[in-house]
Amino acid sequence: MSIQLFLLVGVALFSIGVYGVLARRNIVGILMSVELMFNAAGINFVAFNRYLHPDGVWGQGFVLFIIALAAAEAVVGLALVLTFYRGSKTVLVEKMNLLQG
Amino acid sequence: MVQSIIFSFLAVLVLFPAVLVVTSKNVFHSALWLILSLAGVAGMYALLAADFLFAVQLLVYIGGVTIVLLFVILLSGKPSDWAGRQVNEKAWAAGLFSLFLLAALGSFVSEWPLVPVTSAPKLTSGPLGELLFREMVLPTELISFVLVAALVGAIYFSVKKRGPS
Numbered sequence: 064m065s066i067q068l069f070l071l072v073g074v075a076l077f078s079i080g081v082y083g084v085l086a087r088r089n090i091v092g093i094l095m096s097v098e099l100m101f102n103a104a105g106i107n108f109v110a111f112n113r114y115l116h117p118d119g120v121w122g123q124g125f126v127l128f129i130i131a132l133a134a135a136e137a138v139v140g141l142a143l144v145l146t147f148y149r150g151s152k153t154v155l156v157e158k159m160n161l162l163q164g
Numbered sequence: 165m166v167q168s169i170i171f172s173f174l175a176v177l178v179l180f181p182a183v184l185v186v187t188s189k190n191v192f193h194s195a196l197w198l199i200l201s202l203a204g205v206a207g208m209y210a211l212l213a214a215d216f217l218f219a220v221q222l223l224v225y226i227g228g229v230t231i232v233l234l235f236v237i238l239l240s241g242k243p244s245d246w247a248g249r250q251v252n253e254k255a256w257a258a259g260l261f262s263l264f265l266l267a268a269l270g271s272f273v274s275e276w277p278l279v280p281v282t283s284a285p286k287l288t289s290g291p292l293g294e295l296l297f298r299e300m301v302l303p304t305e306l307i308s309f310v311l312v313a314a315l316v317g318a319i320y321f322s323v324k325k326r327g328p329s
Contacts, residue, residue, distance in 0.1 A: 064167050070273035072175050076182055078266040083186030085258030086251040091191050091237055095198050099182055102205045113212045117283040120291045123214050124300055130224050131307050135314035137229045141236040142318035148240040
């Protein structure tokens with residue numbers, strides 16, 4: 064069990080999340096892909112914490128902050144999605160061009 | 165040896181549902197696969213001796229965020245959204261870019277020097293509490309403020325406006 068394996072899992076999860084953010088049309092799908100990227104960062108933080116600084120917990124503390132901010136982001140983002148859907152009856156991002164003029 | 169088997173199982177549990185999250189046509193199915201992937205990440209935390217984060221991941225992500233996601237999908241979608249294409253016209257470019265990202269970052273981290281774990285795993289709840297309320301007390305208070313602001317903002321956005329305004 065080496066640190067590279069954990070980092071590779073993190074890299075793969077992050078790449079999957081990047082693909083989802085770039086390619087999906089559904090705004091809820093994009094939010095889910097952002098959650099995947101947050102979790103990739105969390106795996107990396109905890110792996111570095113465990114292997115490079117095994118006596119401290121600073122990396123895990125940062126992951127707690129990531130989780131809290133991800134929860135806040137998800138709540139606000141989904142409230143915005145609901146509000147937008149009520150007005151325009153769509154969740155597809157290419158229809159979200161109110162500010163285009 | 166046992167650890168390697170557990171790690172391979174967890175890696176599959178993280179990555180295979182994650183691929184299905186971004187490729188499945190039905191967004192509801194995506195959210196269900198996301199639950200499985202996040203459970204795999206929680207297992208990774210447990211394997212890395214982060215017991216408190218394991219519990220927090222289960223409680224906050226699987227018990228909170230994905231449930232809110234499922235509610236919003238049920239409230240905001242219509243079945244015709246699931247019939248059409250789920251990716252935009254540039255999906256091939258996005259796939260190429262993420263493959264490039266995977267190759268570049270993967271080759272970077274696979275050259276990381278080997279560092280063995282020296283200490284045995286120990287409980288992290290106590291040290292994490294001391295960290296949060298001693299060294300990181302100001303960020304902790306700030307994050308509680310951010311959470312309250314997110315709560316109020318979410319209520320403000322999602323409550324239906326009544327009357328002339």
